[in-house]
Amino acid sequence: EVQLLESGGGLVQPGGSLRLSCAASGITFSTSEMSWVRQAPGKGLEWVSSITGSGGSTYYPDSLKGRFTISRDNSKNALYLQINSLRAEDTAVYYCARYCVGGSCSRYFDYWGQGTLVTVSS
Amino acid sequence: DIVMTQTPLSSPVTLGQPASISCRSSQSLVHSDGNTYLSWLQQRPGQPPRLLIYKISNRFSGVPDRFNGSGAGTEFTLKISRVEAEDVGVYYCMQGRQFPLTFGGGTKLEIK
Numbered sequence: 001e002v003q004l005l006e007s008g009g010g011l012v013q014p015g016g017s018l019r020l021s022c023a024a025s026g027i028t029f030s031t032s033e034m035s036w037v038r039q040a041p042g043k044g045l046e047w048v049s050s051i052t053g054s055g056g057s058t059y060y061p062d063s064l065k066g067r068f069t070i071s072r073d074n075s076k077n078a079l080y081l082q083i084n085s086l087r088a089e090d091t092a093v094y095y096c097a098r099y100c101v102g103g104s105c106s107r108y109f110d111y112w113g114q115g116t117l118v119t120v121s122s
Numbered sequence: 123d124i125v126m127t128q129t130p131l132s133s134p135v136t137l138g139q140p141a142s143i144s145c146r147s148s149q150s151l152v153h154s155d156g157n158t159y160l161s162w163l164q165q166r167p168g169q170p171p172r173l174l175i176y177k178i179s180n181r182f183s184g185v186p187d188r189f190n191g192s193g194a195g196t197e198f199t200l201k202i203s204r205v206e207a208e209d210v211g212v213y214y215c216m217q218g219r220q221f222p223l224t225f226g227g228g229t230k231l232e233i234k
Contacts, residue, residue: 035223037171045163045171045214047223061123061222095170099223106177107159107218112170 002026002111004096009116016086020116022079022096027111030054030074035099035109036081038092046092049081050099086120093117124148124217128226134234141202143229145215150195152219159218162191162200165228166211174213175200207233 008020020036036048049070050059058070069082079096093115100110125148135141151158162175173182175191178198188203202209210233215226 044212044228045165045216045225047225050221050223059221097171099218101218106157106161106180108161108173108176108182109163109171109216110173110182112172114170 002098004098004111004113006094006096006113006116009094009118011119011121012086013122014087014120016120017082017084018086018118020081020083020094020096020118022113024077024079024096024098027098029077033099033101034070034072034079035097036068036070036079037095037097037109037112038090039095039115040089040092043092048094051079083118086118088120091118091120123222124151124219124224126215126217126224126226128213128215128229130229131227132230132232134232135202135205136234137207138204141205141209141231143200143213143215143231145193145198145200145226147196147198147217151217152195158194160191160193160198161216161218162189163214163216164209164211165214166208169211171214202231205231205233 003025005023031053035050051070055072067084071080095115096113097109098111101107127146129144151160163171165171179191190201212228212230
């Protein structure tokens with residue numbers, strides 16, 4: 001059974017930083033491209049970042065480049081998201097998801113965690 | 123960036139009746155490899171999203187056959203042949219043709 005378990009969310013003041021983690025099991029993590037997707041309260045889904053299996057390539061939307069850093073540790077089956085200079089508009093549930101690409105996959109998000117809530121407020 | 127537009131925003135449906143959701147992309151989703159990377163996800167209340175359909179019309183593992191995807195190029199449709207109570211939630215289309223990956227705004231399916 002595939003499990004993606006996020007942690008690290010919480011209440012943080014504007015301008016602060018946070019590091020989210022995602023522990024993966026049930027998948028071949030080192031060959032899986034992984035992503036973060038967020039959802040502001042009552043809003044839709046927004047892709048935040050992706051990283052290749054080796055960690056050699058990372059991707060971000062232009063709107064988030066510079067403040068968000070995705071990384072992974074394949075020895076620990078762990079995915080991370082560092083968020084700096086947090087703003088109120090970063091308040092959201094952050095989901096860890098596998099972005100299945102290459103091989104038998106066809107560029108879709110097939111497995112999702114339950115999400116971790118980040119609240120940015122003073 | 124590819125903009126994904128879904129209609130309607132909300133769809134009240136009677137149990138047992140069909141439902142249809144449309145998704146339009148601002149540019150063709152046909153990749154240079156010949157595939158069209160359009161998927162559909164369902165998000166039930168209080169749950170993370172769940173993959174239903176990939177590459178326009180392929181049902182993901184465990185997805186009931188009442189869910190069907192169709193379309194081509196820039197116009198896509200998700201149809202539910204007979205809506206059941208467990209289908210309530212928000213449905214999103216998503217393009218994987220290129221980064222940045224983008225989602226439609228969502229369509230809320232509710233029971234009349």
